[in-house]
Amino acid sequence: VGSGAPTDAASYRGVWAFAEWRHGRVHAVSYELLSAARRLADKKGVSCAAVLLGENLRDRASELLRYGADVVYVVDHPALRHFTDEAYSRCLVELVRRHKPEILLAGATSIGRSFIPRVAAMLQTGLTADCTDLDISDEGLLLQTRPAFGGNVMATIICPYGRPQMATVRPRVMRPVLDPRNGRVESVTLPEEVFRTRVQVLQVIPEEDTTAKLSEAEVIISGGRGLQKAENFRMVEELARLFKGAVGASRSVVEEGWVPVSHQVGQTGQTVSPTLYMAIGISGAIQHIVGMQGSKIVVAVNKDPEAPIFDVASCGVVADLFEFVPAFIERIRRGES
Amino acid sequence: MKIVVCIKQVPDAKNVRIDPNTHTLVRQGVESIINPFDLFAVEAALRLKDQHGAHVTALTMGPPQAEEALREVLSRGVDDAVLLSDRAFAGADTWATATVLAAAIRKIQDVSLIFCGKQAIDGDTAQVGPELATLLDMPYATFVKGLELQGDGHLHVVRKTDEGIEEWRLPLPALLTVLRDVGDPRLPSLKHKMRARKAVIPVWGLEDVGLSEDRVGLRGSFTQVVRVFSPPKRSDRWMLEGSVAEQVEKLYQYLKEAKVPGL
Ligand SMILES: Cc1cc2nc3c(=O)[nH]c(=O)nc-3n(C[C@H](O)[C@H](O)[C@H](O)COP(=O)(O)OP(=O)(O)OC[C@H]3O[C@@H](n4cnc5c(N)ncnc54)[C@H](O)[C@@H]3O)c2cc1C
Ligand SMILES: Cc1cc2nc3c(=O)[nH]c(=O)nc-3n(C[C@H](O)[C@H](O)[C@H](O)COP(=O)(O)OP(=O)(O)OC[C@H]3O[C@@H](n4cnc5c(N)ncnc54)[C@H](O)[C@@H]3O)c2cc1C
Numbered sequence: 001v002g003s004g005a006p007t008d009a010a011s012y013r014g015v016w017a018f019a020e021w022r023h024g025r026v027h028a029v030s031y032e033l034l035s036a037a038r039r040l041a042d043k044k045g046v047s048c049a050a051v052l053l054g055e056n057l058r059d060r061a062s063e064l065l066r067y068g069a070d071v072v073y074v075v076d077h078p079a080l081r082h083f084t085d086e087a088y089s090r091c092l093v094e095l096v097r098r099h100k101p102e103i104l105l106a107g108a109t110s111i112g113r114s115f116i117p118r119v120a121a122m123l124q125t126g127l128t129a130d131c132t133d134l135d136i137s138d139e140g141l142l143l144q145t146r147p148a149f150g151g152n153v154m155a156t157i158i159c160p161y162g163r164p165q166m167a168t169v170r171p172r173v174m175r176p177v178l179d180p181r182n183g184r185v186e187s188v189t190l191p192e193e194v195f196r197t198r199v200q201v202l203q204v205i206p207e208e209d210t211t212a213k214l215s216e217a218e219v220i221i222s223g224g225r226g227l228q229k230a231e232n233f234r235m236v237e238e239l240a241r242l243f244k245g246a247v248g249a250s251r252s253v254v255e256e257g258w259v260p261v262s263h264q265v266g267q268t269g270q271t272v273s274p275t276l277y278m279a280i281g282i283s284g285a286i287q288h289i290v291g292m293q294g295s296k297i298v299v300a301v302n303k304d305p306e307a308p309i310f311d312v313a314s315c316g317v318v319a320d321l322f323e324f325v326p327a328f329i330e331r332i333r334r335g336e337s
Numbered sequence: 338m339k340i341v342v343c344i345k346q347v348p349d350a351k352n353v354r355i356d357p358n359t360h361t362l363v364r365q366g367v368e369s370i371i372n373p374f375d376l377f378a379v380e381a382a383l384r385l386k387d388q389h390g391a392h393v394t395a396l397t398m399g400p401p402q403a404e405e406a407l408r409e410v411l412s413r414g415v416d417d418a419v420l421l422s423d424r425a426f427a428g429a430d431t432w433a434t435a436t437v438l439a440a441a442i443r444k445i446q447d448v449s450l451i452f453c454g455k456q457a458i459d460g461d462t463a464q465v466g467p468e469l470a471t472l473l474d475m476p477y478a479t480f481v482k483g484l485e486l487q488g489d490g491h492l493h494v495v496r497k498t499d500e501g502i503e504e505w506r507l508p509l510p511a512l513l514t515v516l517r518d519v520g521d522p523r524l525p526s527l528k529h530k531m532r533a534r535k536a537v538i539p540v541w542g543l544e545d546v547g548l549s550e551d552r553v554g555l556r557g558s559f560t561q562v563v564r565v566f567s568p569p570k571r572s573d574r575w576m577l578e579g580s581v582a583e584q585v586e587k588l589y590q591y592l593k594e595a596k597v598p599g600l
Contacts, residue, residue: 022500023500082503083498085467085476085477085478085479086476109499110479110480110497110498110499110500111498111499113463113479114467114479114480115467117431117463117464117466117467117468117471118467118468118470118471120432120464120468121432121435121467121468121471121472122471124432124559125559126430126432126558126559126560127431127432127462127464127559127560128560129431129460129461129462129463129464130461130462143563147461147568148459148460148461149348149353149362149458149459149461150458150461151568152353152354152567152568153353153354153355153362153565153566153567153568154565154566154567154568155562155564155565155566156562156563156564156565156566157560157561157562157563158560158561158563159559159560159561160561161559162559197476198476198507198508199476199478199505199506199507200505200506200507201503201504201505202493202504202505202506203502203503203504204500204501204502204503204504205501205502205503205504206500206501207500207501207502213499213500215499216499218598218599219597219598219599242599243597243598243599243600244598244599245599261517261518262497267373267458268373268374268517275597275598276592276595276597293568297592297595297597299588299592310574310576313574314573314574314575315574315575315576315577315588315591316574316575316576316577317576317577317584317588318576318577319581319584320581323581324581324584324585327581327582327585328585328588328589331585331586331589332589332600
């Protein structure tokens, strides 16, 4: 089972969360992961650690102690200034080999989804992708639940023999919980060859247009073909601005050329899970729904009460969007009064 | 230059359901398609071939009927194809899948570039590409939206991340997982269709790729699916009644109460 000799599972202890450092700050998903890791660690009665890789981290690592970490392992090195799969995975693998955690969680972000499979392959263990729920079984194994088949199916997965048991977790699914510890930050020095990489990062260009940062947004206002033409799409952008959120779109809208493809939500676009997803004039084709059904609150505005988008809505508005949206914009502008 | 494209035949995800009685996946009657992202991978390979000349081989691990998927990409201009099929391969997780693909690519020899899709729409993990590259000790770039082959045996790629765009340079041999931005898949041509129909597609099993039974399929997998179930339906749906003005007010208060940021 699991390719060759089973790992000596008993010698692995503790739950780890991989924390992400981006553009000079600890990324929010790190606190979510750490809170999940803390909960699992408590359930197993073991300790909980975070790993932070980057350059010029200063004392920011200690922020992670406030979310339940007993230890934060920090590797601060100029080669970690930009993400590369090779340097990141060698660092993490080296730390895992030294400390042998039994569970390792990382964010299902563009960083985690890229290098964590390499870590799993180097450590020769299993990896469950994109989990939305984590628990500990009666036997003490990690129960990893995730959507598959575009969200039509949920699967619970275990990794009985490989160690650590590894999972990536969708951003915004776990709740960050403040749980300050008298933990410690441990700076780790690794041999130089760990940082060598065949890949050269030439340029990192952050998306200037924050409206396109879909995966990060807490609020996404999305428009569909029901808006009829490009000028009308400005209503969607206006609403997004009021919420300080991002603009999403169905594929039809992208195909019409009203917005660039970076805004497309769905199977061939982006998968998002904001606090609020508002679908305006979107029918709710399955290829769209798979990209947004993880959202906490889904508001659908559509004149057709049978539109499938209402099946995944937490709040449904059957109305003509040309009446409803301007009135709603007006209401928000007016505020409390 | 030898290029390999990994493609996967997948059930049309929207029709897959859980049988409420047996609690198992119902795949009968569900049409199979080529994973949409893999068609972009094929297109990226064919464009490189058009520009620089290359031999493009399509590879898939799957049941015997996955041969259809290979014939389809042959009809789009892929040079040849190999089907990796063996009872022992069944039930593979991403690690066991990557193990078989890696063994096949070693057997093909001297492969300079491997293309995978960003992810498959059934398993949805996006893990096979990076795991495959790791097993072959190749550098890789994920979420690639554009690429250029440079004279000195390096690739210049543009990646799409959560934060924006990155440009990377990496030496061949390498593996890329691609997004739809690499180009719309070309349609099958008459000439290639005829060739595809007649093509003999070799089938490689366990012994052909030189692996033992305990490294592949269910036995070679680290992860085990212990339960599948239907996602819980939204039970909290609320349809707003009344005039537009009343609906507006109700929605406003609802979002306010839910403490939606920005309000
Ligand atoms: C392989 C594949 C991949 C795909 N990937 C994606 C993807 O990633 N993302 C995606 O979104 N789609 C994707 N699609 C396309 C998808 O199937 C749908 O065609 C698309 O999502 C429909 O977009 P829409 O809802 O904007 O348009 P429509 O389906 O045309 O819906 C318009 C809606 O607006 C409503 N409407 C019209 N006028 C008004 C009004 N005045 N007031 C209120 N409501 C009104 C209508 O009732 C209707 O429900 C994919 C398709 C395929 C085959
Ligand atoms: C409900 C369910 C949940 C699962 N969850 C997990 C999990 O969390 N972890 C895990 O390790 N396994 C999991 N599996 C198993 C996994 O789906 C299979 O191993 C599958 O063969 C490959 O994974 P994928 O579909 O996610 O492909 P991805 O990794 O998403 O595919 C990426 C690319 O790899 C290439 N590729 C993938 N499969 C093949 C193939 N068979 N032949 C040729 N090229 C291929 C294609 O280019 C594809 O675009 C799960 C299976 C099911 C049914």
